[in-house]
Amino acid sequence: MEQPENISMWVEKYRPKTLDEVVDLKSVVESLKAFLKTPKTMPHLLFAGMPGTGKTTIALCIARQLFGSSWRTFTLELNASDERGIKIVRERIKDFARYTRGAFGNIPYVIIILDESDQMTRQAQTALRRIMETSSNTCRFMLICNYSSKIIEPIQSRCAVFRFSMLDKENMVEHLGYISGKENVSLLPDAAEAIVEYSEGDLRRAINALQTASAYTKTKTVDKKAVLRVIGEASPKKVQLMLNKALGSDFVEARRMMYELMGQYGLSGSDIIRQVHREIFKVSHLTTEEKAELANIIGEYDFRLVEGANDDIQLSALLAQFSKFGKLREAGN
Amino acid sequence: MKDELMWVEKYRPKRIAEIVGNEEAKVSFVEWLRSNRWRKKAALLYGPPGVGKSALVHAAANELNFKIIEMNASDIRTEKAIGKIAGPATTFVALDKFSANTEGSLLFLDEVDGIFGVQDRGGVGAILKIFAQKKGRKEKKTKERKEIQGSQIPVVLAANDPDLRKLRPLRKVCHLIRFRKVRIPLIVVLLQKICLMEHVTAGFEALEAIARNSGGDVRSAINDLQTLSEGGEALRVQDVASLHPRNRSFDFADTLKGVFSAKSSQEAMSVLNSTTIDFDSLVLSIHDNLPLRCKDPVELGVAYDLLSKADVFRGRIGLENWRLLKYFFSLISQATTVSSQPFQPFDFIFPPMRIIALFWTKGKRVTLEALCAKIGARCHVSRRSAKLDFVPFIKAILKEDKSAPLGAWFQLDDKEMGHLMNMGRL
């Protein structure tokens, strides 16, 4: 087991180890604690919520509290977006269940944490449902997703569903304050404010930003300047550039950059679209209405991306819509 | 579109006799399949597209009770892949003989021209190897050799290349069956039948004009007939004038030029009907070249929207819903004819940008994925999330504080560290 001081990423170092350490999410924690008292009664769990709201943390806490120090042996962490197809998921679950069978006795079941499960297609989810059924004697699933609506009904009805709401400002500042205190760094209020605003309710992002900002200061004081530097450094510059080219009606250049993002960084169509969606709201020369209109277009193409055969065509089509928008806007002015 | 199905699908021949033209080839093929000659040689059906090569294989298999194991040679290009499927099939499918309703299986490799490119020499070897036992028998007369001589199931190859030069290595191990363009009166006969079935009123001369225009390609003639009768009105000779004349063969440049220079979407559709290029390459090529045809961003936006919808249909077609193909074609032909500007010839982008973009950067991507997998494992996130939410921060910290023990904690090797520090920003 790694000692806390050896952990270099703060997100891991300060990840709560037990449910008691989880300060927010009171209602979720209380019901889960009840399950832990009589582990046999715990159903499959479905955690839904935006990134960085504590879903994985809670899942890991449960595993730790069920299995103690040997929790890693009895927990299989899978990530739907990393696995190639449901067949491989099925194989890994089967192997895992077989491998741990010998160790049963004082353990009621093993735990399978399936992260980003809403990334799975409907067919894959149907197959997953079957896996959940056939292995329900030996396994408990903890499914983690952003949107529970993207999980098929039969799976939802087999799970206790917990919704994780976004952390509010005060909680976020409190967390950041706690961590900087432990790290002997003083976090100035306006710096904390800037991190909170940047992280959009994602605590993981916020902590990563805090750690990076503190690496930037020699004086152990994180000020707003350091935070802004982090934001500048970590912002997806290529995506912004691509967006600006498209809005400036230079489609060919924008598409070239899109291929660069896909080629060099291996970003998928939905990765890029998500980034584009985030960045569109930061484009300074657009009005709120215009941003809303573009966000609508993004939504349409995000939908087609799921249905279509070709990421590059859908993304290029989106960039072409931006070029068209830019051109019409220019003509209107 | 008034019909659910493409007529070429709807009227796909079920029996050998339903295929028009190429009588001699049909006889030759059936003889080969019924005798035991298929043990010693594969059949190679060669000839121009759309004249019934694969229709014959399917109809014959249907009538003579063969189960077809079909491989599209353009999907599986390497020797290994062919060997994996074709090799075992010829040696193990003997088991099938015990099943009651089928005489056995038949291995069908369509479009073998695709595997004879310079980079794919291995593909020839794979097909040759299936029949290599014959040679082996002469060289070594060992018992095992004798037992496996010849193929256990018929192997049929089909090639679009009308001349055999490219396929030379195969000639020795194949029974050659040549297909020719179908004669005009025979095409007319089939078109008449379809008109009757579809309740299309068409003048004899109009049908003759379609058949003449088809250049002996039955498939494209049927497609043209369907395109022209979409309007629901009686078909006259002058309607046929809007068709794009069929060239001998439509390669990439011909097809792209055809669809981009078409003056109406119907004309573009008729080009699409006659192309032999597979849809996925076609749609990617149109995507690559569309901005060169539509220079105006507003027109380009409209055209790309149509192309995007076409791609959605492509997604729905998947591997089986071929009845949606016509919507796919229709949307593409609309997309390529959006521009109001007259067509100016330009140099087509080829090969696809996607392939170039992904080819040159493969090494970088592999390293990045490996590095993200390590971060993901440590921080309980997916590789994708590691890439987007962790890599930028980790890089920034390491840039500022080289002594930070992050690399060691994530167990990154030197190559991964180097890549992380030198990679450009997202």
Next chain:
Amino acid sequence: MQVLNRKSFKLPFVGKDKFVRLTRVGLGYDGGSFHVRDNNNVEKIVDIISDVLGEKVSFFQTCVLCGQDFLCSGCRHQDLCPTKDLPLQCICENCRATPKLYDQYVKNLGSGKLASTELR
């Protein structure tokens, strides 16, 4: 112009070399007359025979519907026909006007009439 019947025709003495070439490209010989055995390379057969005879050679066409032999010279599609004058199946001018041609065509082929006896 000499017109030949694909099932049987006679040729003057062709010499050993040409005879070997002809049989190799698909001509059959039964001791007295020649016939087209393999259609794959009929263009070459025509070339060689034309060379032997010193004049252009064409073959009779066989109508898939009525079985009559006829010539391409009367056909209005010969301008576009890539297999003009080759010994292949077609439909004669008279039969082209017949209603329900296709059904008849399928029936003829299916029942093994004409050249496709081997089919059934």
